[in-house]
Amino acid sequence: LQKGPPALSGKTITYGTAGFRANADMLECVMFRVGVVAALRSLQTHKMVGVMVTASHNPAADNGSKIVDQDGGMLVHEWEVFATRLANSTDEADMSSTIDSFYPDFNSQAAGGSATVVLGRDTRVSSPKLAELVKQGILTCGAKVVDLGIVTTPQVHWAVLRANQKGDGQVPPLQGYYEEHAQALKVLLGSKQTNVKFHVDCANGVGAKAVEEMNKTLSEHSIGFSLVPFNVGDGDPELLNEGCGAEHVQKSRKLPSGVPASGGNDKFASFDGDADRVVVWYKKDSNLVLLDGDKIAALFSVYLCHLLDASKLKLSLGIVQTAYANGSSTSFMSSVLAKHKENVTGEVSCVATGVKHLHHQALHYDIGVYFEANGHGTVIFSDSARSKIEERSRGGDAAAQTLHAFASLINPAIGDALSDLLAVMVVLEVEGISLEQWAGYYEDLPSIMTKVLVKDRNAIKTTKDEQRVTEPKELQDAVDAAVSKVEQGRCFVRPSGTEDCVRVYA
Structure with missing residues (x-):
């Protein structure tokens, strides 16, 4: 650990749904420690994990990192907490103490175990240097690094998922x-x-x-x-x-x-x-x-309902949204499920903001469709659903064969722009749907998003799905009074996860 860069000075950083993200200049020590976290996670699970150096849609001056868990998905919550603690440790002794308290079996497992981390990075000027620091952290723990170079974030997720499914200790070629x-x-x-x-x-x-x-x-x-x-x-x-x-x-x-x-x-x-x-x-x-993420979810949901009707597989279909989803999309998808209720057990559910909440909820269904309006989302097929579809496919059922191929096209680990776009293209093509017809599925209700600065965002508490304020009660009463004056009106207020403000959607 003495090989790592100096600790953060007077600043803190938090691992959230998007991983670590900040101006690239403050990330050197953080990236080294991300490498340590990834190596320890691989050692604990006896599986490969991944790290992607990126700040996604942030400006070029920013950077960050996302740790890919052994199932190809996002890092589990308790390890997010550990990553935050380690990133903010003040010195080597504090780092060692943090590791010992969280992972007391490290020394015994490290002696006889092996760990491998798949590493990728984006095209930012700062990414090569920061990726090298991640690599140093990994190697410090005695783990191996498989460096994919410049790749998309979903490709790192794919590589980890496929490597662990195969189980031969090799990362499959990106081709x-x-x-x-x-x-x-x-x-x-x-x-x-x-x-x-x-x-x-x-x-x-x-x-x-x-x-x-x-x-x-x-x-x-x-x-x-x-x-x-x-x-x-x-x-x-x-x-x-x-x-x-x-x-x-x-x-x-x-x-x-x-x-x-x-x-x-x-x-x-x-x-x-x-x-x-x-x-x-x-x-x-x-x-x-x-045609945003809500519209993509609608397109896929209609397509999947048609295939489930034709195959008579009797699978559950869950469509998962956050409170930010436009009310028209929720109504549309509820009506689609109602039309197909004879062969599809379905529901539209709402969860807290954040991809990890959407993904977790989608796992509760045979087929889970989730997208945020910003276009991040995917379709998940459960192991049970895949088995049923494959069995029916081998019997020559055309609809089941199509479902099987669609499940193979979609990236099951995470939202993937390339996979999702190809899926959109094929659905439009085989169903004979124009962009104008797709846009006409429903018309978005007018909406606005804003934020209000407050002294203490923690003073506001909400329900689990963030659609209603539980404290202070007077705030929700005022929101209800305003909403009651508007036909099809809806509004929610939630505390920000990153700054002292509340976010308002109406």
């Missing part, structure tokens, strides 16, 4: 990621001849490289899908997320920079900087028509 998608698309498209093109705003981030490789694989398999990238970085890392990408498009509802000249029927998608979010859009009279 396997692209091949999996191509093989699934071939089944889903069947003999259908396609010529589908999407312009992809890569936010000047790692998505550009992934799109290029995906195009090569699609071409090799004669699949008529084409992804035309723009905002690809062009050698200037400072352009990352600057006026472009999924965050910009979804929040501002404005066209990103660098939009190519195109025809009136062209289709567009925007990734975020580390390619774990995607939103779809098209231009209408020079304006942007957004």
